[in-house]
Amino acid sequence: GQNIDQPTEMTATEGAIVQINCTYQTSGFNGLFWYQQHAGEAPTFLSYNVLDGLEEKGRFSSFLSRSKGYSYLLLKELQMKDSASYLCAVEDYGQNFVFGPGTRLSVLP
Amino acid sequence: ETGVTQTPRHLVMGMTNKKSLKCEQHLGHNAMYWYKQSAKKPLELMFVYSLEERVENNSVPSRFSPECPNSSHLFLHLHTLQPEDSALYLCASSQDTASYEQYFGPGTRLTVT
Numbered sequence: 158g159q160n161i162d163q164p165t166e167m168t169a170t171e172g173a174i175v176q177i178n179c180t181y182q183t184s185g186f187n188g189l190f191w192y193q194q195h196a197g198e199a200p201t202f203l204s205y206n207v208l209d210g211l212e213e214k215g216r217f218s219s220f221l222s223r224s225k226g227y228s229y230l231l232l233k234e235l236q237m238k239d240s241a242s243y244l245c246a247v248e249d250y251g252q253n254f255v256f257g258p259g260t261r262l263s264v265l266p
Numbered sequence: 267e268t269g270v271t272q273t274p275r276h277l278v279m280g281m282t283n284k285k286s287l288k289c290e291q292h293l294g295h296n297a298m299y300w301y302k303q304s305a306k307k308p309l310e311l312m313f314v315y316s317l318e319e320r321v322e323n324n325s326v327p328s329r330f331s332p333e334c335p336n337s338s339h340l341f342l343h344l345h346t347l348q349p350e351d352s353a354l355y356l357c358a359s360s361q362d363t364a365s366y367e368q369y370f371g372p373g374t375r376l377t378v379t
Contacts, residue, residue: 200370244309256309
């Protein structure tokens with residue numbers, strides 16, 4: 158079956174670094190996405206990984222290990238505005254998107 | 267401004283009503299999507315259209331009926347909904363279905379009474 162796991166909630170301090178993990182089991186793999194979603198708003202695309210390794214984009218980085226079915230999103234220099242839900246999603250061979258439950262990150266002053 | 271607009275932003279309807287959600291994208295994209303987000307549940311993909319043809323239907327109940335008259339407009343027709351259909355309905359578009367970056371509209375908050 159299709160399954161994506163993420164921690165439900167995380168808390169971190171402003172200025173710190175936080176890593177949000179995602180593990181997946183899907184029927185095929187065509188890429189992994191991370192989205193940021195603030196409460197009551199639409200998701201915003203953050204990153205896309207299809208090859209193993211680290212992709213860096215400003216304060217955000219995303220890592221993928223296809224052999225382990227594992228990814229993480231790394232957020233550096235946390236800001237209060239980074240408080241949001243972070244969604245991990247996998248596209249399988251049928252171009253179906255499977256979304257994880259989301260990780261609600263709270264950034265404290 | 268994301269280039270994807272949705273109307274209405276909020277909708278309250280009874281179970282016997284018929285209503286439609288509208289999505290319009292101004293990005294020249296060829297693919298459009300309907301998503302449903304219920305409270306405490308992952309985002310669910312409902313429908314995918316590519317060049318006005320439906321290419322994906324993730325076992326959505328027939329009380330939801332999509333329509334894509336052209337590549338810029340997407341509708342979701344609703345009839346005889348259930349209270350559990352109350353959710354945020356999001357529209358998105360991408361250059362094509364192979365493009366990994368989707369642009370989301372602001373969503374329509376639907377409440378079924």
